[in-house]
Amino acid sequence: MAERSVIEAVRDGMSEMMAADERIFILGEDVQQGGVFRATEGFLDKFGPQRVVDTPLAEASIVGVAIGAALNGLLPIAEIQFADFIHPAMDQILSEASRLRYRSVGTWTCPLVIRTPWGGGIHGALYHSQSIESIYAHIPGLKVVTPAFPEDYKGMIKSAIEDPDPVLFLEHKKLYRSIKTEIPEGDYRTPIGPAAVRREGDDVTIFAYGLMLHESLKAAEEVAGEGTNCEVVDLRCLRPLDKETILSSAKKTGKVLVVYEDNLTGGFGAEIVAIVAQEAFEYLDAPIMRLAGPDIPTMPYAPPLEHFYMPDAAKIAAAIRELAAY
Amino acid sequence: MTTITMPQLGESVSEGTILKWLKAEGDDVAIDESLCEVETEKVNTEIPSPYEGKIAKLLVAEGETVKVGVPIIEITESGAAPAAAPEKVAAPAAASAGQQQGEETETFAGDGAAPPAEAPAVPEPRREPVAAGGEVQAWPPGQMRSNGAGGDRSTRYSPAVLRLAEEHKLDLSRVKGSGAGGRITRKDVMKFVDSGEAAVAPAGTEPAATPATPVAEGQEAPPAAAAAPAPQLEGDEIRKLSATRRTIGERMRQSIVEQPQAWMMVEVDMTELARYRQSVKDQFREREGVDLTFLPFIVKATVQGLKDNPLLNSQWTPDGILVKKDINIGVAVSTEEGLIVPVVRAADGKSIAGLAQEIAELARKARIRKLALADVTGGTFTVDNTGAFGSIASAPIVNPPQAAILSSELIVKRPIVMPDDSIAVRHMMNMCISFDHRVVDGADIGSFMRTVKERLQSFGADTPLY
Numbered sequence: 041m042a043e044r045s046v047i048e049a050v051r052d053g054m055s056e057m058m059a060a061d062e063r064i065f066i067l068g069e070d071v072q073q074g075g076v077f078r079a080t081e082g083f084l085d086k087f088g089p090q091r092v093v094d095t096p097l098a099e100a101s102i103v104g105v106a107i108g109a110a111l112n113g114l115l116p117i118a119e120i121q122f123a124d125f126i127h128p129a130m131d132q133i134l135s136e137a138s139r140l141r142y143r144s145v146g147t148w149t150c151p152l153v154i155r156t157p158w159g160g161g162i163h164g165a166l167y168h169s170q171s172i173e174s175i176y177a178h179i180p181g182l183k184v185v186t187p188a189f190p191e192d193y194k195g196m197i198k199s200a201i202e203d204p205d206p207v208l209f210l211e212h213k214k215l216y217r218s219i220k221t222e223i224p225e226g227d228y229r230t231p232i233g234p235a236a237v238r239r240e241g242d243d244v245t246i247f248a249y250g251l252m253l254h255e256s257l258k259a260a261e262e263v264a265g266e267g268t269n270c271e272v273v274d275l276r277c278l279r280p281l282d283k284e285t286i287l288s289s290a291k292k293t294g295k296v297l298v299v300y301e302d303n304l305t306g307g308f309g310a311e312i313v314a315i316v317a318q319e320a321f322e323y324l325d326a327p328i329m330r331l332a333g334p335d336i337p338t339m340p341y342a343p344p345l346e347h348f349y350m351p352d353a354a355k356i357a358a359a360i361r362e363l364a365a366y
Numbered sequence: 367m368t369t370i371t372m373p374q375l376g377e378s379v380s381e382g383t384i385l386k387w388l389k390a391e392g393d394d395v396a397i398d399e400s401l402c403e404v405e406t407e408k409v410n411t412e413i414p415s416p417y418e419g420k421i422a423k424l425l426v427a428e429g430e431t432v433k434v435g436v437p438i439i440e441i442t443e444s445g446a447a448p449a450a451a452p453e454k455v456a457a458p459a460a461a462s463a464g465q466q467q468g469e470e471t472e473t474f475a476g477d478g479a480a481p482p483a484e485a486p487a488v489p490e491p492r493r494e495p496v497a498a499g500g501e502v503q504a505w506p507p508g509q510m511r512s513n514g515a516g517g518d519r520s521t522r523y524s525p526a527v528l529r530l531a532e533e534h535k536l537d538l539s540r541v542k543g544s545g546a547g548g549r550i551t552r553k554d555v556m557k558f559v560d561s562g563e564a565a566v567a568p569a570g571t572e573p574a575a576t577p578a579t580p581v582a583e584g585q586e587a588p589p590a591a592a593a594a595p596a597p598q599l600e601g602d603e604i605r606k607l608s609a610t611r612r613t614i615g616e617r618m619r620q621s622i623v624e625q626p627q628a629w630m631m632v633e634v635d636m637t638e639l640a641r642y643r644q645s646v647k648d649q650f651r652e653r654e655g656v657d658l659t660f661l662p663f664i665v666k667a668t669v670q671g672l673k674d675n676p677l678l679n680s681q682w683t684p685d686g687i688l689v690k691k692d693i694n695i696g697v698a699v700s701t702e703e704g705l706i707v708p709v710v711r712a713a714d715g716k717s718i719a720g721l722a723q724e725i726a727e728l729a730r731k732a733r734i735r736k737l738a739l740a741d742v743t744g745g746t747f748t749v750d751n752t753g754a755f756g757s758i759a760s761a762p763i764v765n766p767p768q769a770a771i772l773s774s775e776l777i778v779k780r781p782i783v784m785p786d787d788s789i790a791v792r793h794m795m796n797m798c799i800s801f802d803h804r805v806v807d808g809a810d811i812g813s814f815m816r817t818v819k820e821r822l823q824s825f826g827a828d829t830p831l832y
Contacts, residue, residue, distance in 0.1 A: 242553075243553075366549065
């Protein structure tokens with residue numbers, strides 16, 4: 041077992057796959073220089089400019105070119121430098137990549153990975169902190185993954201590259217270097233779809249993903265000392281969504297807290313709430329709670345305001361206490 | 367050092383009586399361990415400790431009644447204090463957190479009915495960090511508040527609780543709630559089921575596992591019938607206990623268990639009073655706006671009886687018989703919810719008309735459920751007009767802690783042998799009394815009943831109504 045940070049896990053995963061399959065190539069802004077977060081550091085030397093392609097600052101064309109390459113037998117990994125910049129490519133993702141399989145009645149697929157760093161808490165302000173997952177998880181035909189641990193980052197980037205359909209691979213930028221854990225040796229995969237129960241408990245269930253998963257784990261640890269046992273479920277993947285694990289945990293505790301960093305209204309957590317309310321109603325022992333960012337344009341730059349915006353372990357713990365006491 | 371205050375144990379309940387301290391000064395206490403038994407007009411309950419630590423000081427004596435919010439106990443906390451928020455910084459909410467207690471921190475209790483000033487309900491220190499950090503506004507604060515009217519939530523059941531109750535065929539009234547506002551949580555139900563208590567179902571419920579054997583008509587029930595589950599056959603239904611019904615049940619049980627009660631009946635000739643009432647009642651109605659019934663006369667006569675026999679206006683205590691100075695007459699009123707006994711305070715200072723007005727008003731308030739706590743507390747003696755139901759003799763049960771209860775029965779015309787041996791048609795009424803035989807004996811009761819009877823028979827044309 042080796043210790044890896046999130047960024048190292050992503051880098052290793054891509055590198056190992058590229059070494060094994062020549063159809064895989066990377067395109068994006070500054071990827072030849074290693075990318076702003078150093079995800080492709082050393083790739084130019086290792087795989088050459090044919091497979092590590094610098095692009096103009098034009099996200100629609102990055103994704104558009106990648107779709108074309110995917111349809112012609114290659115396995116592109118498109119890097120969008122920050123998730124905040126992905127929106128120009130929305131049309132390519134929504135109207136083209138996600139619909140190709142359906143539109144061609146299954147004769148074509150679009151084996152495309154779009155990697156992009158998302159999330160706040162890094163003093164990145166408006167253009168470097170957005171949560172975009174709910175917008176893209178709304179789209180049928182697109183897979184959206186949001187891992188939290190290095191092991192999953194490596195295992196899921198590999199699964200994403202092998203997936204015949206487009207995958208939006210969301211990497212939380214605050215986790216890149218703040219989380220370093222042991223990951224399995226060898227060539228393994230983490231399947232896209234199943235959620236993972238990271239902590240078992242029978243008082244309150246917390247559903248979270250990305251950075252919020254780690255904050256939730258911290259909060260769960262904090263309230264454990266007060267006698268409240270939280271079950272923490274790492275969703276890992278928002279589409280497809282592991283309803284089975286969600287419902288089973290919700291039914292187990294009857295008290296559900298959904299934590300997400302995105303703006304509260306219409307955030308992805310609302311979908312979890314709806315599923316639990318509809319399919320686990322008779323098991324609920326308290327109103328389902330959401331803890332999310334306030335409905336203000338993400339993300340304030342001033343540190344106190346960013347702190348105010350971001351859900352964190354203390355706020356989560358407070359919400360847990362409220363639920364536990366209900 | 368942390369002070370715990372008298373919690374609000376129900377809507378419109380403004381005070382509670384410490385029945386019994388379960389902890390003494392210097393005792394260790396764990397979180398959720400019971401500190402004391404508290405009685406209010408609506409509920410009797412135990413107050414769990416929100417802290418772990420040592421009892422520093424009991425601030426209220428047993429038997430003492432204090433207002434909601436009054437400090438009752440001090441606890442020196444030990445171990446991990448409720449986790450403090452890491453930064454008490456200038457988050458916008460922090461500045462106002464203190465003043466807006468009802469807004470920011472009082473998430474469960476006290477919402478709705480109670481004004482913010484009374485907000486500190488069941489102490490919930492584990493929520494304090496929210497206030498301290500002032501960080502709650504990062505998500506819509508107080509999400510739980512929209513989920514109920516607040517106050518007593520002991521009968522607001524979540525879907526999980528209802529499902530479990532059905533699965534285990536539980537009577538939820540037997541489960542003690544540990545949640546906000548006394549709410550029964552899923553875990554409370556599971557604990558109850560695991561404890562095996564659920565299997566010992568009270569009358570009216572059927573345990574899940576053991577099929578009950580129906581007792582055939584005429585067949586004697588086994589001796590343990592009281593504890594055994596009552597068979598619930600097809601078509602039978604269980605009526606849930608309302609708070610009023612539950613209180614009545616508990617009070618009546620307490621009465622019959624604690625007070626050895628004896629009974630006596632006398633008959634009263636109400637002819638003169640009936641005639642008098644007949645002659646003034648229309649005029650009275652016109653002037654006063656309320657009917658002139660026999661009840662104010664009966665209360666008036668009762669007051670006279672109590673003045674002459676103060677021992678009946680008393681209660682049994684371990685220290686002796688507590689003879690009450692005030693004469694506060696409870697008047698039983700039948701409502702849809704059950705029997706309620708509003709109290710006519712200082713009844714000895716009131717005229718017939720004053721009593722008529724006050725009884726009518728109390729009855730009206732009782733029927734629309736608008737009685738205040740003060741309207742139903744402090745009674746020293748109870749009068750029950752069972753004649754209203756057509757009864758000619760009844761054996762009422764003393765309303766504890768009072769010493770006696772008087773019932774007035776239906777007035778019927780009967781042939782009576784008069785002192786001159788003639789036979790006349792008279793308006794006759796039976797009056798029955800049940801009394802706590804620990805406090806008084808038959809002689810006292812006989813003296814009291816004679817006074818009341820004579821007073822009632824003395825009412826007539828010259829009786830002042832004002």
